[in-house]
Amino acid sequence: MRLWPSEPFGQTVAILAIAYLLIELGIPYIPPLFGLASAPAPDSVVFQYMLTVLMGVLIWVSDNEERWRAFKRPIQRVLVEEKRKPIRVALLVLVPVLVAFIAFDQARPSLSAPPSFRAIHPAPPGSMTFRDRTIPITGLENPLRHEGRLEAHYEEGKRIYYRNCLVCHGDLLDGQGPYGPAFNPAPLSFQDVGTIQQLTESYVFWRIAKGGAGLPNEGGPWNSAMPAWEEFLTEDEIWTVIIFLYEQADKTPRTWEEVAGSEGGPQ
Numbered sequence: 001m002r003l004w005p006s007e008p009f010g011q012t013v014a015i016l017a018i019a020y021l022l023i024e025l026g027i028p029y030i031p032p033l034f035g036l037a038s039a040p041a042p043d044s045v046v047f048q049y050m051l052t053v054l055m056g057v058l059i060w061v062s063d064n065e066e067r068w069r070a071f072k073r074p075i076q077r078v079l080v081e082e083k084r085k086p087i088r089v090a091l092l093v094l095v096p097v098l099v100a101f102i103a104f105d106q107a108r109p110s111l112s113a114p115p116s117f118r119a120i121h122p123a124p125p126g127s128m129t130f131r132d133r134t135i136p137i138t139g140l141e142n143p144l145r146h147e148g149r150l151e152a153h154y155e156e157g158k159r160i161y162y163r164n165c166l167v168c169h170g171d172l173l174d175g176q177g178p179y180g181p182a183f184n185p186a187p188l189s190f191q192d193v194g195t196i197q198q199l200t201e202s203y204v205f206w207r208i209a210k211g212g213a214g215l216p217n218e219g220g221p222w223n224s225a226m227p228a229w230e231e232f233l234t235e236d237e238i239w240t241v242i243i244f245l246y247e248q249a250d251k252t253p254r255t256w257e258e259v260a261g262s263e264g265g266p267q
C-alpha cells in the first residue's frame, strides 16, 4: 500500500493534516525537547497558520493547468456522478449542520456569573449598639487581652469558631469551608494580608456582630452572606473568637496608634 496519495486532491488533504498536527503538537511539544520554553498555540493562531498553508497549497495546485484539472476531478465526481450520490447527500447534510453548530456555539450566552471584586473595607460607624448597649468602636481595644489567660480565651474562641464559622471560613481560616463556594462574594480568608491584619479588633468585632446586614449602604450592594452574630453570641464570645482568629492566622491586629498615624481611620 502506498502511503502518499498520487492525486493532487489527496496530497492537499494529506498536507493539511500534517500541517495541523505539526502546528497543534509541534509548537507545544517539540521546543521542550531542545530545552526551549514553549506553550500551546492559541486557536486563532492555529487558524491563521492553517489558512496560510491552504493558500500555499492552492497556489501550488493551480500553478499548472494539468495539476489543476487533476485536483478538481474528485470534487467534480462527487458533485455529479450517480454512484457518488450517498457522499453528496451526506455532505449536503453535514456541512450545514456543522455551520449551524458553530453559529450556535458562538451565539450561546454564557451562564457564569460576572466576577465581583471587593475593593475596600467599608468605613465602620463610630459606635454601635449591641443588644441595647452602646459600644464605641473608635479607640476600643479587645478587653480580653488584659483579662484572664490568653490561652483560655484562645481555646474558647476555637470552640466558637469550629461551631459557627468553620462551615464558611474553613478549618484553615482560608475561606474554603464546605459552604464557602456557594457564596458570592465568598467568605473571606483570614490568612490573606488584606483582611484582619489590616483591621483593628474593634472593627472585626463590628463586622462579626452586625454581619452582612450591618454593612453601610454606600459601596453596596454587598450581597454578603455573613450572618449577624450579635443574635447568637455574647460580647465576650465574639472577643474570644477574635483572639482565636489572630492567633491561628498568625496575624497582629492594627492598633489605634497606627490608625491615628494614617489618614481616614481603619480601612
Ligand code: HEC
Pocket: 121, 160, 161, 164, 165, 166, 167, 168, 169, 179, 183, 185, 186, 187, 188, 194, 195, 196, 204, 207, 208, 211, 212, 222, 224, 225, 226, 227, 229, 241
Ligand atoms: C454563611 C457563611 C458564613 C459564616 C457561617 C460566617 N461567615 Fe464571616 N463572612 C462570610 C462572607 C460571605 C464574608 C464576606 C462578605 C462580608 O465581608 O460581609 C464574611 C466576612 C467576614 C469578616 C470580614 C473580614 C473583613 O476583612 O472585612 C469577618 C471578620 C468574619 N466574616 C468573621 C466570621 C466569624 C468570626 C464567624 C463565626 C462566628 C463567621 N464569620 C461566620 C460568610 C460567613
